[in-house]
Structure formats: structure tokens, C-alpha cells
Amino acid sequence: MDTEVLDLPLSRTANERLHAMIPGGAHTYAKGDDQYPENLAPVISHGSGAHVWDVDGNRYIEYGSGLRSVSLGHAHPRVIEAVRRELGRGSNFVRPSILEVEAAERFLATVPTAEMVKFAKNGSDATSAAVRLARAATGRSRVALCSDHPFFSVDDWFIGTTPMSAGIPSTTTELIASFPYGDLAATEEMLTRYPDEIACLILEPATHTEPPPGYLAGLRELADRHGCVLIFDEMITGFRWSEAGAQGLYGVVPDLSTFGKALGNGFAVSALAGRRDLMERGGLRGSGARDRVFLLSTTHGAETHSLAAAMAVQTTYVEEGITARLHALGERLAAGVRDAATAMGVGDHVVVRGRASNLVFATLDENLRPSQQYRTLFLRRLLAGGVLAPSFVVSSALDDEDIDRTVDVVAQACAVYRKALDAADPNPWLAGRAVKPVFRRLA
Incomplete structure (x- = not known):
């Protein structure tokens, strides 16, 4: 996806339909389209492992899956098998x-x-x-x-x-x-x-x-x-x-x-x-x-299928060492993002924080203050590069190729971030309103 031509017409239409019938346009405020750059809030068609596809046909490497709930990746075979078994027995x-x-x-x-x-x-x-x-x-x-x-x-x-x-x-x-x-x-x-x-x-x-x-x-x-x-x-x-x-x-x-x-x-x-x-x-x-x-x-x-899913998750974590894998993937990602940000001269402005299994990022302005404008710029470039990342929280379905691709996209985003810092004005790179805080008094 080219950074200048990413267009989501079907997602825009779907978002309008969502808002017409569902207050907030989503069932969780953190999934609202106000959390994404204007006209760049993809509506998801389906997911598999660490990837999701939007209704426009674009594929993304996904982080923070299900607001941190999908830690094994989408449609994990072990979990799906346990759920299917119970669905046929009554729920x-x-x-x-x-x-x-x-x-x-x-x-x-x-x-x-x-x-x-x-x-x-x-x-x-x-x-x-x-x-x-x-x-x-x-x-x-x-x-x-x-x-x-x-x-x-x-x-x-x-x-x-x-x-x-x-x-x-x-x-x-x-x-x-x-x-x-x-x-x-x-x-x-x-x-x-x-x-x-x-x-x-x-x-x-x-x-x-x-x-x-x-x-x-x-x-x-x-x-x-x-x-x-x-x-x-x-x-x-x-x-x-x-x-x-x-x-x-x-x-x-x-x-x-x-x-x-x-x-x-x-x-x-x-x-x-x-x-x-x-x-x-x-x-x-x-x-x-x-x-x-x-x-x-x-x-x-x-419900039996949800309890079966929970048991399958716990078994998978213990038998496959999932917690250790999440930490290893997160450490690789954090190191790559930090190196890319530093190489582009924005190491003090694009900041990765948190435990390796639960990474978030901060976007800071020229005065090192948290900035929704710079977050918007950063998210736009990630989305255009095929990375859907409201955070950098990993799932165990990611692999080294996904991490390396993400770091490459982050580097491209950081290059634009540096230009905005040099201009002391990110607005020319926003193409619309800035993303908004979830908790705010007025819509």
C-alpha cells in the first residue's frame, strides 16, 4: 500500500452504517473511528493468526488484537477445535x-x-x-x-x-x-x-x-x-x-x-x-x-464453548511456553522500533514503553509533550504500510518476518515524523482531524 494513495471507500461506507445504528459506531469506545486518522479507520472482514483483512481487501499486520484479548492470534487451531467440539454438544x-x-x-x-x-x-x-x-x-x-x-x-x-x-x-x-x-x-x-x-x-x-x-x-x-x-x-x-x-x-x-x-x-x-x-x-x-x-x-x-476456549488457552500457554514467546517477540519489536526511531532522529519522540509482552508507544512533539497530532501522523504512516497498531502489543502468532516488516514501516513513518518536527507543524501530514482521547466530556 503506497503511503500517498491508501483509500478505504468500503470501510468509510461501513463506518457510516455503523454510526447510523450503533452509538459510537463500535461496541467498545477504544475501537471507535475517532481513535484513528480521519477516513482511515478500517472495518475488518476477517483475521487469521497475526493478520487481518479489511472490507476493502487490504491486509495488515495487527497489534493489540481484540484490545489485547487475542494473544494467540486469530482462529487459533487449538482453541477453535475446543470450541467446535462444544458447539455440537449444546452451549x-x-x-x-x-x-x-x-x-x-x-x-x-x-x-x-x-x-x-x-x-x-x-x-x-x-x-x-x-x-x-x-x-x-x-x-x-x-x-x-x-x-x-x-x-x-x-x-x-x-x-x-x-x-x-x-x-x-x-x-x-x-x-x-x-x-x-x-x-x-x-x-x-x-x-x-x-x-x-x-x-x-x-x-x-x-x-x-x-x-x-x-x-x-x-x-x-x-x-x-x-x-x-x-x-x-x-x-x-x-x-x-x-x-x-x-x-x-x-x-x-x-x-x-x-x-x-x-x-x-x-x-x-x-x-x-x-x-x-x-x-x-x-x-x-x-x-x-x-x-x-x-x-x-x-x-x-x-457458555460451554467459551469455557472450552479458556481451557484450551491455558493448556496452550503452559505446554507451548506462550508467555516466554510473547516476551521474546516484544523484545525484538521494541529493539527494532527504538533503533529505527533513533536512526531517523526521532528516538526521543517515538517512545516504546512497557513490558515486552504489553508494549505501547508514545508520540511526543518538538517539546517532548504527548501529542495527538503526532500520533495521528504516525498511525497514518503505519496504516499505509500495512500495519494496524493502536499499540505494539504482540500476539504469539507473529513471526520474525512480521516484526521485521513492522520495523521497516516504522522507519518510514519516523522519516516523515522527522520532517514534521523540523517544520514544527505536523498538520500538513494529517489530512484531517487528529485522533481523540477515549475519555472526553464532549463528542
């Missing part, structure tokens, strides 16, 4: 399937720091269930969330803290406190400011940076001392950091944790896991004198 019954037992046993063997697990369909339900359990267990109402992490749930308790808080009562957000990642002193100050009020601390155990030495253990100690529940949101770190999640890698056990994304390789399945005494509050075998917690009760939460 949902009036009583639990034996697959629910097998899936729970497999999950708890993979994440041995948890004692019980309950499956659902999306991460928001799992995190909100964890918060509800924490409130019930502690008798407290205030939730403390990590202010440095971008997303926890679509539910009011989190979305009310974002710029998109329309429709959420202030009485809900008044019960939310926050703490910065990596700062134990600030977290203790927050806990002291609300004595005996904080039900839980919820955070991603790691993101674009590794936790400072002793940080997670320090949070564990603070939660115990102040009587609150420690919740790890492992939607991203689960499997990508290790098969047992960040808690398995760093050796710090939360009270509750939530998993999703990579768990189903694109099939809808999430999990709430944790201590038996907490989880049983949503069960039938607890003390008869204690109020019951309405935990997760989802009609489709235990």
Missing part, C-alpha cells in the same frame, strides 16, 4: 455443565493463589463483583482505586470518575477515593484520611512500568493493617505476565483478582477469583446468619 443448559467444574479446576490449577473462581462474560462485571464483595465483607462503602490506571469498569463506581460521567449521580462518585501507583506513603495518607471507610484498594498490579521494589508487598501490608480488601485487576497482566498472572510472577497474593482478555483468546469469558471466605459470601454454603451477596449471576457466563 447453555438449565443446570451447570460438567465443563464448569473442569474449567474451574483448570483455572485454579493455573492460578494457584486463588481458592475459588466464578466466570462471567466481561471484565466490568468481574471487577464490580469484587468491589461488591469487598463492601459486604468490610461493611464499608468507600472504594479506593488507582488513579494512574485507565480503566476498571463500565459501571458507575468507576465511570463516574472519568470525564464521561454524564448520567451518574454525584452520590456515587462521592464514595470513591484514589491513590497513585507506586507511592505507598500517599496511599497510607489516603487510608488515614478515611479511617475505617475504605472497603478496598483496586489496581492493576503492573502496567507500562514494573512495580517498584516492595511496592505490592507494601500494599498487601497496608490493606491488612487498615482492614480493607486488596483487589488486583489482572485483565491485562493475566497470562501476559505469567500464566498465573502478575500475582504469580511477583509473589504477592491479593484477596480478590479479576481476569479476562487473554483468558478466552477472543471468546467472551472473564473470571473473579480469590479467597474462599470472601467468595463464599456469594454462595450457598456460608453462615445462615450472614446477609447474602448477589455476586455474579449471568445467563451466559458459563
Whole structure:
């Protein structure tokens, strides 16, 4: 695809049809066409492995597949075989399937720091269930969330803290406190400011940076001392950091944790896991004198084909060393991108960050400030070169040829980036409006 003639007429038409019937034009805001350069938001026809094709017939090397959920690549044979087998046996019954037992046993063997697990369909339900359990267990109402992490749930308790808080009562957000990642002193100050009020601390155990030495253990100690529940949101770190999640890698056990994304390789399945005494509050075998917690009760939460997909994913990760492969691919990509950016004189402006299995990139202007304009320029050149990359999060389906091709396209993009920096104006290279932040108050 030539950088000057990339045209997506069928995708543009499909985007108009999407917006006419679906609010936002997508079922996840992060997939919206406002996240891509104007008229360059491809609508996908199909995918295989690490590649996708748009409705215009263009093929792309894809990163961040399924918002990090498709970590084995599209239509992975082992996963598809397991799903097909269950589809022919029925997917949902009036009583639990034996697959629910097998899936729970497999999950708890993979994440041995948890004692019980309950499956659902999306991460928001799992995190909100964890918060509800924490409130019930502690008798407290205030939730403390990590202010440095971008997303926890679509539910009011989190979305009310974002710029998109329309429709959420202030009485809900008044019960939310926050703490910065990596700062134990600030977290203790927050806990002291609300004595005996904080039900839980919820955070991603790691993101674009590794936790400072002793940080997670320090949070564990603070939660115990102040009587609150420690919740790890492992939607991203689960499997990508290790098969047992960040808690398995760093050796710090939360009270509750939530998993999703990579768990189903694109099939809808999430999990709430944790201590038996907490989880049983949503069960039938607890003390008869204690109020019951309405935990997760989802009609489709235990669809057999999704649980089969999750079991196949876990087996594949363990038997094929997928986590190590993700890190190796990410290290090769990060090194190549950094070398290409440096060679083109933009090494301080196109910056690769994060763990090798979960790479993102920053686009900085001439003053080294984050820039949506320069991100737009960069994305345009990647798309024109056949690379669909809202991030550089790898899947195990990538190969060395894909990585080398990506680095070549990045080098071409960086050459244009240098021209824009020299002109101190990226706008001539945008061909339309800049990409926009997901969380913003006005459309």
C-alpha cells in the first residue's frame, strides 16, 4: 500500500452504517473511528493468526488484537477445535455443565493463589463483583482505586470518575477515593484520611512500568493493617505476565483478582477469583446468619464453548511456553522500533514503553509533550504500510518476518515524523482531524 494513495471507500461506507445504528459506531469506545486518522479507520472482514483483512481487501499486520484479548492470534487451531467440539454438544443448559467444574479446576490449577473462581462474560462485571464483595465483607462503602490506571469498569463506581460521567449521580462518585501507583506513603495518607471507610484498594498490579521494589508487598501490608480488601485487576497482566498472572510472577497474593482478555483468546469469558471466605459470601454454603451477596449471576457466563476456549488457552500457554514467546517477540519489536526511531532522529519522540509482552508507544512533539497530532501522523504512516497498531502489543502468532516488516514501516513513518518536527507543524501530514482521547466530556 503506497503511503500517498491508501483509500478505504468500503470501510468509510461501513463506518457510516455503523454510526447510523450503533452509538459510537463500535461496541467498545477504544475501537471507535475517532481513535484513528480521519477516513482511515478500517472495518475488518476477517483475521487469521497475526493478520487481518479489511472490507476493502487490504491486509495488515495487527497489534493489540481484540484490545489485547487475542494473544494467540486469530482462529487459533487449538482453541477453535475446543470450541467446535462444544458447539455440537449444546452451549447453555438449565443446570451447570460438567465443563464448569473442569474449567474451574483448570483455572485454579493455573492460578494457584486463588481458592475459588466464578466466570462471567466481561471484565466490568468481574471487577464490580469484587468491589461488591469487598463492601459486604468490610461493611464499608468507600472504594479506593488507582488513579494512574485507565480503566476498571463500565459501571458507575468507576465511570463516574472519568470525564464521561454524564448520567451518574454525584452520590456515587462521592464514595470513591484514589491513590497513585507506586507511592505507598500517599496511599497510607489516603487510608488515614478515611479511617475505617475504605472497603478496598483496586489496581492493576503492573502496567507500562514494573512495580517498584516492595511496592505490592507494601500494599498487601497496608490493606491488612487498615482492614480493607486488596483487589488486583489482572485483565491485562493475566497470562501476559505469567500464566498465573502478575500475582504469580511477583509473589504477592491479593484477596480478590479479576481476569479476562487473554483468558478466552477472543471468546467472551472473564473470571473473579480469590479467597474462599470472601467468595463464599456469594454462595450457598456460608453462615445462615450472614446477609447474602448477589455476586455474579449471568445467563451466559458459563457458555460451554467459551469455557472450552479458556481451557484450551491455558493448556496452550503452559505446554507451548506462550508467555516466554510473547516476551521474546516484544523484545525484538521494541529493539527494532527504538533503533529505527533513533536512526531517523526521532528516538526521543517515538517512545516504546512497557513490558515486552504489553508494549505501547508514545508520540511526543518538538517539546517532548504527548501529542495527538503526532500520533495521528504516525498511525497514518503505519496504516499505509500495512500495519494496524493502536499499540505494539504482540500476539504469539507473529513471526520474525512480521516484526521485521513492522520495523521497516516504522522507519518510514519516523522519516516523515522527522520532517514534521523540523517544520514544527505536523498538520500538513494529517489530512484531517487528529485522533481523540477515549475519555472526553464532549463528542
